[in-house]
Amino acid sequence: MKKQIPLLIVIVLSFLFALWAVIPHKVSEDFFQGYLVFARAMSPFGVILGLMSITMVNVTKIKRKAPTWQYSYVTLISLYLTAAIGFIWGTSEGSPYIWIFKNIQMPMSATMFSLLAFYISTAAYKAFRARSAEATVLLVAAIIVMLGQVPYGVMISPKIPAFAQWILDVPNLASKRGFGLGVGLAMTAVSLKIMLGIERSYLGGGD
Amino acid sequence: MFEIISNLIAAFFTLAIFSFLYKDNPMYRLAEQLLVGISVGYGIPLTWQNAFIPFVYQPIFIQHKWYLIIPCLFGLMYVVRFSRSLSWLARYPIAIGMGMTGAGVVLSMNAGVLVQMRSAMQPIDNINMLLIFIGTVTVLLYFYFSKAHTGFYGKITKVGVWFMMIGFGASFGNTVMARISLLIGRIQFLVYDVIMGFIK
Numbered sequence: 001m002k003k004q005i006p007l008l009i010v011i012v013l014s015f016l017f018a019l020w021a022v023i024p025h026k027v028s029e030d031f032f033q034g035y036l037v038f039a040r041a042m043s044p045f046g047v048i049l050g051l052m053s054i055t056m057v058n059v060t061k062i063k064r065k066a067p068t069w070q071y072s073y074v075t076l077i078s079l080y081l082t083a084a085i086g087f088i089w090g091t092s093e094g095s096p097y098i099w100i101f102k103n104i105q106m107p108m109s110a111t112m113f114s115l116l117a118f119y120i121s122t123a124a125y126k127a128f129r130a131r132s133a134e135a136t137v138l139l140v141a142a143i144i145v146m147l148g149q150v151p152y153g154v155m156i157s158p159k160i161p162a163f164a165q166w167i168l169d170v171p172n173l174a175s176k177r178g179f180g181l182g183v184g185l186a187m188t189a190v191s192l193k194i195m196l197g198i199e200r201s202y203l204g205g206g207d
Numbered sequence: 208m209f210e211i212i213s214n215l216i217a218a219f220f221t222l223a224i225f226s227f228l229y230k231d232n233p234m235y236r237l238a239e240q241l242l243v244g245i246s247v248g249y250g251i252p253l254t255w256q257n258a259f260i261p262f263v264y265q266p267i268f269i270q271h272k273w274y275l276i277i278p279c280l281f282g283l284m285y286v287v288r289f290s291r292s293l294s295w296l297a298r299y300p301i302a303i304g305m306g307m308t309g310a311g312v313v314l315s316m317n318a319g320v321l322v323q324m325r326s327a328m329q330p331i332d333n334i335n336m337l338l339i340f341i342g343t344v345t346v347l348l349y350f351y352f353s354k355a356h357t358g359f360y361g362k363i364t365k366v367g368v369w370f371m372m373i374g375f376g377a378s379f380g381n382t383v384m385a386r387i388s389l390l391i392g393r394i395q396f397l398v399y400d401v402i403m404g405f406i407k
Contacts (some may be wrong), residue, residue: 002295006302013306021313034289035307038278040262045282047254052289054247074240081250084393091252099213107217108242109223110404114393117386118228124379134372141376142383149384168377170335174342175374178325181343182350184319191311202305203298206402 002206007197014195076130141167211404218401221393259276 010016020028058072086097124139147153148164193199223238263279266272281300288297331337347366348360356364 003298006298009302010297010305010308013303013314014309017307018312026304037262037266039303040258040264041275041278042303043281044254044259044263045279045285047251048257049285049288051247051251052286056289062374069234071236071240074237075244078241078244079248082245083251086249086252087255091256097249097252097397100245103217104220105242105245105249107237107393108220108224109246109375110389112239112242114211114386114390115227117222117383120379120383120386124383130232136363137320137369137372138376138379141373142380145377145380146384149380164380167373169265170338171303171342171370171373172377175346175370177323177343178340178350178370179344179374180319180323181327181347184315187315187319188312189370191308191315194305194308195312202301204294205240206295 003203005202006203007200010194011197014191018195141171214396214401214404218397225393296383341366346370 002047016031038116055076058063058076060066061069061072082097085095089095089097091097112128124142144160147156147165147166149162153164190199194202220238220241223234224242226232227235249254263275267275281303284299286295287293327340327343331340347364347367349356349364349367349371354360372395
């Protein structure tokens with residue numbers, strides 16, 4: 001009852017969806033549209049789960065006075081305050097909600113990602129220190145691709161942008177296609193395992 | 208004046224995050240936790256507006272499609288995930304979501320394998336097409352582990368490794384450039400919008 005019925009739901013729905021994917025008929029299309037209405041009505045409740053999870057993690061941290069527990073207050077206050085501002089003053093352009101997004105969230109997330117420019121350079125330095133032929137090929141390809149996108153590349157040699165494009169269009173495409181085929185086969189295999197009830201880890205542990 | 212204050216606040220949080228380059232410090236941690244909180248908080252009104260209102264509230268309470276209470280009840284089963292005695296109920300909405308994987312068998316075979324193979328099976332009429340063919344085959348052979356990578360087969364898979372390294376290098380280069388352009392954007396903001404704006 002606790003595991004068998006959800007498993008049965010997955011198996012039955014999977015077979016129906018496999019049929020939907022190969023039979024372009026009105027009945028199968030109606031089934032798909034019906035499922036979409038059902039799934040869309042269910043989806044907003046997933047956010048409640050996420051909200052409960054982040055709240056519980058931070059409240060537990062505060063209660064236990066775990067290391068850096070003071071910052072959990074910042075997370076919780078900013079979370080509920082941003083949400084409340086969005087509900088009270090709306091989400092349209094010019095509202096405080098959009099101001100928070102433009103002047104706090106967006107600059108911080110852009111800066112966070114730009115930090116990676118420094119750490120990625122350190123990683124490149126470590127890769128170069130590996131001194132293996134493969135690591136050198138990786139780095140040379142990376143440098144050519146980077147030079148191909150900046151004016152300095154053209155200043156060094158006008159052929160660099162074309163060479164960078166060739167790397168992207170030929171050897172890069174070959175390796176990506178190899179990966180793509182591998183990933184496609186793996187996805188098919190995993191989907192098949194779920195469909196046949198062999199893969200059940202999504203049901204979790206316990207009874 | 209309001210714009211200057213807004214820019215100063217954005218500049219403060221930008222510098223707070225950049226301060227991590229020196230070492231981990233309270234200002235960075237404050238900014239980090241604030242970013243997490245605001246990012247999650249930002250999503251809640253959007254979910255309400257773009258998912259709850261059009262897919263739950265309007266169909267049920269305005270169009271009176273009462274049968275949609277059933278998926279709502281399934282959705283509420285997510286919430287009991289944290290209860291020890293009722294957590295098993297959360298398997299029902301998960302199972303309904305996982306049901307779509309049946310389509311994945313057919314669709315991933317089509318998009319991930321057949322379309323890729325069709326693109327790969329082009330006439331080899333120039334050196335680039337030959338290189339793409341050799342690269343694709345050798346990369347695939349590298350991931351075939353039922354045969355030991357030794358002897359002639361090992362040499363073939365080694366060619367695949369070289370193709371992969373060039374591919375990784377290209378991805379690495381593109382990623383670095385994307386991050387650098389973000390960094391340039393932040394520096395431009397600090398110089399032109401904040402410092403220059405303040406001087407004016």
